[in-house]
Amino acid sequence: MTLVPTVDLSTWHGGDRTQLAHAVDEALKRVGFLQVVGHGIPRATIDDMRGATAAFFALPVEEKLRSAPADRASDRGYAAEGTEGLAYSLGETTPPDLSESFVIGAEHIDGEDPYGFFAPNIWPDLPENLRPALTAYADEAHRVARVLLEIFEKALGLPDGYLGAYTRHPTRTLRVNHFERRAGAPEPLPGQMRLGAHTDYGIVTVLYADPVPGLQIHGPDGAWHDVVPAEDALVVNLGDLTAQWTNDRWRSTLHRVVPPSGPGPSRRRSVAFFFDGDHDPRFECLPTCQSADNPPKYPPVLGGEHLYAKITGGRTLEPADAMNTAADRG
């Protein structure tokens, strides 16, 4: 059995829904990661996103820094290499990550914004097609995340729309990671990663990754395993709020991106769409995931408070004090 199973999402519309929900449940119980095909994102949308992000990261760093946020804690725009460390979201202290990133949120949100999650996006002048390419891709990834939420309701034995009530004005963030080892770059420091080990913070992540090694997930056997997505597949993994909802029936799996093994130049890119839910509800164990023998493991958390602590830890290199769903797994 492969570690990360592949499911065909197109069967949700016109196929055997029960079988699909069962396959998703099995994979999420065992490993917390899936690959999805039949997601319906047009190839042209993916190609435009790839082209525009490659053009952006190829710009000189001074040019890219023009779209860095004034407040580095703000989860928007460009972050240069050496300024972030995702392991800080788990309260760890590590050398900074060997990555650059560019982050956007939803373009339009109505309603209150007590945490600054809906701060305006910061768009560079170049490349001109970055904005249409990334917003079109983010809309598609958002659609896929909502299909996954419907499947989750069925898999967890919940009424239709039950989880949708937590995603009326969701925080949704698209993060482009660019990893590039340039000729003559120094060796990574001991323990330095391209992205430090972390669990994702929210509900579900839809990830496009270049089909080259780098991503590793912490398997049920306690070892790190490489995950390289299949042709046309997207990777799906869960965040802490879903581990909280499901009382760890489904895992928010620890993962990281490791530096390339050889000394030569190497480049890799990934684009993560984080579907993080609303900031105002309390997230707590779902009624179908608890019993007298299986009481809730995690105290309830306010969605926004949890996310804010996690995001700020990674962005500012200050260890976060937030729910840690990886703690009991070593």
Ligand SMILES: O=C(O)CCC(=O)C(=O)O
């Ligand atoms: O680059 C990857 O494959 C993983 C990215 C990731 O884990 C993240 O952005 O949270």
Ligand SMILES: [Fe+2]
């Ligand atoms: Fe991640």
